[in-house]
Amino acid sequence: MNLRELSKLLGLSQTTVSRALNGFPEVSEETRAKARAAAELHGYRPSAAARRLATGQSGTLGVVFPRERNMLGDLLFTEFLGGCVERAAELGYDVTLAMARGAQTEEAVYRRALRSARVDGMILSSPLIEDPRIDLLRTLKMPFILHGRSRATSAYGYLDIDNEGAFYKAAKLLTDLGHRRIALLNGEARYYFANAREQGFRRALAEKGLAAQDHLVAGGLMIEKHGRDEALRLLDLAPAFRPSAILCSSLSQANGVQSVLAERGLRLGHDISLIAHDDRLQDMHAESFATPLTATQSSIGAAGRRIVELLIEHLRAPDAPLPEEVWPVDLVVRASTGPALP
Amino acid sequence: MNLRELSKLLGLSQTTVSRALNGFPEVSEETRAKARAAAELHGYRPSAAARRLATGQSGTLGVVFPRERNMLGDLLFTEFLGGCVERAAELGYDVTLAMARGAQTEEAVYRRALRSARVDGMILSSPLIEDPRIDLLRTLKMPFILHGRSRATSAYGYLDIDNEGAFYKAAKLLTDLGHRRIALLNGEARYYFANAREQGFRRALAEKGLAAQDHLVAGGLMIEKHGRDEALRLLDLAPAFRPSAILCSSLSQANGVQSVLAERGLRLGHDISLIAHDDRLQDMHAESFATPLTATQSSIGAAGRRIVELLIEHLRAPDAPLPEEVWPVDLVVRASTGPALP
């Protein structure tokens, strides 16, 4: 069943039926209702290809598949992607994946996607501190939006969480509790978010006249093993250097840290304090830890949903100001934090 | 730059240029070379939408996004998806994600994808023992392929690994080593693959005249916690019931089991044996365990790559026999298995 058949059936022109179905104002509500009913009855569904050709819009958003695989990274990405796909479907968009691995360079991928008009816009996640993709997409005139921020010469739209503020809050909670030696287990240093978190952390320390100590700050993968390894290293420091509190960038890391602490018989919230950032994954919750974890939390799935909305709004009004949305991050205090021991 | 402009530039008809570029035989190699060169020079890229409209093919494959989120499941899916996207791109196809969550029923999603001709075919992963999606897609006449198998009334193409054989081999290794009480930590019972694994396991036991004991067989999520919980339960059994070997369905489970064993001071391969299935994720390897793990192994990423090839072949020759490919699974013996103690 296509438009022509449907309009013949209705005794109307294709124009009118098309307009009726697409909600244009210049058609009476009566004919609109008739058209809708007939479309429903005969299971009419406009051909995506024809519509794309006619409008020049593909009705498809591209999400860039991260180059590297790694455990937590993948989990976060899946959750984010799930949010994107879900919301996109609700808004009538498809989501396709763009990957730049193997033979193709990233640029070639974007060029191809762009020139063959496969996607209307792209979503970039995990931006680096300086991310070349921003200038590239800008040059190619491909609409896009960032999940996160980046230092960039050209303007870009983004949705980000307040990583700086989150880690400031978390570190401030610890300094207010009297902690003086606080360790930061960060994500990889090349990512913007890790940089922002470190800055928030340092700001809180500086406010109390403390300086972050280099041996207490470590970037790395957001996996359990990194948490374990760093926890072992930190606990083996001489007492004068050993941290009394640890701030983790992910629950996975915190999990590794916590298991080491348990092995050493250290009680969370008493002998040592622990805070982590919680992305609200479906399957891993700060509150479900053996000792419920104090955490900064923000749903990465919700971010996926929202970023799709922002991108689509941007596509519909390309000349409107670029979206710049920063979500505040809550600090939820649970049992894993307590006053510093004298 | 579109076809018409390009053909004008070349002084050829659109027909000829189109045929030249698409490798049809009725055009001389000389003009083909010229057309290719001009296309390259001017950065001509055929419009996906126009091609779709003209051919009725979308050049897009749909991958069904699993309904539930769970940690290892997500990791496996991401790895599989990565393989799909990568290979699809190499073959000139896009991959879009179909999700059946929230308001839309799964059927509505497929119907929509089908009628608006958004995808040429779909890839289903994690099939249930009896999976209604098979009949549904068959009825809708949507081409599809399964990653895994299922009991179904209608025919379907698939790529699967020999789960039955893999777990038979693994269990046989253990019985040959003299183990008599072997536990199986399986995936969730509703999935076909879990069923197949259990059958292989039981077959190996039966060959030695052993019956699987119900208290030693447990299905569940493929996460570390399930491994830990079950390990604790098993080790607390009275000696006469306690297993001397454990067979896990995933490295995550094995990881949980292994940590419990370590806490109890049991040495892998001496006091107790452990085998797991290893999907060859990027970030988690059986050989990297503290005691390298004996494992059945098969790359789920490679399966993603292959299933895309199979689906595309099927789309090109819909009347050819449906693909039915089963990969043998290697059993790699490492240090975590040893003879049963007398």
Next chain:
DNA sequence: CAACTCTTCCAAAGCGCTTTGGATAATTTC
């Protein structure tokens, strides 16, 4: 009642490709 303005609908022109059904020129066959 003529002159306007809305409202409602339509015919037809694309969008950029593929493909059918020739046409023309070059080559071979008898």
Next chain:
DNA sequence: GAAATTATCCAAAGCGCTTTGGAAGAGTTG
């Protein structure tokens, strides 16, 4: 050398939608 064959190429017709530029009828206005 005429007829048949083959190798190249082309004009034009879709594919199914959106959208432009009216047209016809209904309602308003002076």
